[in-house]
Amino acid sequence: MSDHSQNTETTDVVESIVPLMHIILPVGGAVLIFMLAFIAIFMA
DSSP, X not given: OHHHHHXXXXXXXXXXXXXXXXXXXXXXXXXXXXXXXXXHHHHO
């Protein structure tokens, strides 16, 4: 019974994050590209 309640809490957390994915993914991608570019310039 306790496992079922934990599963619903996990699902609620995931569902609360899903509407923000269209903001989080591009920002994360931009940060990753910036970090890779910085490393490439630093190593050159």
